[in-house]
Amino acid sequence: MRIARFVDQAEPQYGLVEGPADAGQEELTVTALAGDPFFHGIQTTGTVHRLPDVRLVAPIIPRSKVIGVGRNWAEHAAELGNEVPASPQFFFKPNTSVVGPGEPVTLPSFSDEVSYEAELAVVIGTICKEVPLERVKDVVFGYTVANDLTARDAQRTDLQWARAKGFDGACPLGPWIETELDVEAPVRITSAVDGEPAQDGTTDDMVFSVAELVSAASEAFTLLPGDVILTGTPSGVGHVREGQRVEVAVEGIGSFSTPFRR
Numbered sequence: 725m726r727i728a729r730f731v732d733q734a735e736p737q738y739g740l741v742e743g744p745a746d747a748g749q750e751e752l753t754v755t756a757l758a759g760d761p762f763f764h765g766i767q768t769t770g771t772v773h774r775l776p777d778v779r780l781v782a783p784i785i786p787r788s789k790v791i792g793v794g795r796n797w798a799e800h801a802a803e804l805g806n807e808v809p810a811s812p813q814f815f816f817k818p819n820t821s822v823v824g825p826g827e828p829v830t831l832p833s834f835s836d837e838v839s840y841e842a843e844l845a846v847v848i849g850t851i852c853k854e855v856p857l858e859r860v861k862d863v864v865f866g867y868t869v870a871n872d873l874t875a876r877d878a879q880r881t882d883l884q885w886a887r888a889k890g891f892d893g894a895c896p897l898g899p900w901i902e903t904e905l906d907v908e909a910p911v912r913i914t915s916a917v918d919g920e921p922a923q924d925g926t927t928d929d930m931v932f933s934v935a936e937l938v939s940a941a942s943e944a945f946t947l948l949p950g951d952v953i954l955t956g957t958p959s960g961v962g963h964v965r966e967g968q969r970v971e972v973a974v975e976g977i978g979s980f981s982t983p984f985r986r
Contacts, residue, residue, distance in 0.1 A: 850865075
C-alpha cells in the first residue's frame with residue numbers, strides 16, 4: 725500500500741494512493757482515510773480525489789525524531805575520505821527539518837556547501853525498544869524517500885552535527901509511504917540535479933542493513949510510531965546551488981524533487 729498525506733482545502737489528511745505502480749501521478753487517485761493510520765489502522769472513507777487535484781505534503785511529520793546514519797554506504801564513505809565505521813554512526817534531525825515533496829528549501833545563511841543525499845527512509849509503526857533482527861519487520865510501518873541535506877562546511881567546523889544536519893528544511897520526505905517494499909533485495913537509489921544524473925547505487929553497498937540499523941537504533945533509543953530512520957546514501961553527492969532542483973528516487977517507492985532558494 726501507498727500511504728500519503730495530502731491537502732485538499734482543509735488540514736492535511738492521510739490517504740491511500742491507488743493505481744498502477746508504474747503509472748504517472750496524473751493516473752493515480754487518493755482515497756481519504758479516517759483518522760491516523762499509525763493509531764487507527766487503514767480505514768478508507770468514500771472521498772476519492774485525483775492525485776493531480778490535491779497537494780502532497782510530507783508523508784509523516786515525526787512526533788519524536790528523525791534518526792540519521794553516517795557513512796553507511798562504503799563508496800560514499802570512500803568519496804569523503806572516511807573509513808567504514810565498526811558500528812552505525814547515528815545522529816538526529818529535528819522534526820522541523822522535515823518538508824514535503826516539491827516544497828522549496830531555503831539554503832541556510834551559515835553555509836555555502838549544502839549537499840544532497842538521496843536515501844531510503846524507514847518509518848516505524850509501533851513503540852519498541854531493543855528489537856532483535858528477526859522482529860524488525862514487525863515494528864516497521866513502511867518506507868519512504870528522503871533527501872538528507874547536509875551543510876558540509878558546518879559539519880567540518882562544528883564539534884557536533886546539529887546545525888549541519890538539522891537546519892530547517894534539511895529533511896525532505898516523500899512522496900508517500902510504501903508499506904510493502906522488499907528491502908532484503910537490492911533497492912536502487914538515485915538522484916539528479918536539474919535533470920542531470922548524480923547518484924546511482926543499490927542497497928547492497930550498505931555497510932549495515934535496514935534490519936541492523938533499526939535494531940541498533942532501538943538499543944539506544946525507544947522508537948515511537950512515526951519515527952523515521954534514514955539509512956545512508958550512495959556515492960555521487962554534490963553541493964546544491966540557489967535555483968537548482970534536486971530529484972531523489974527509490975526503486976519501488978517513487979520520486980520527488982526539491983527546489984532550492986536563498
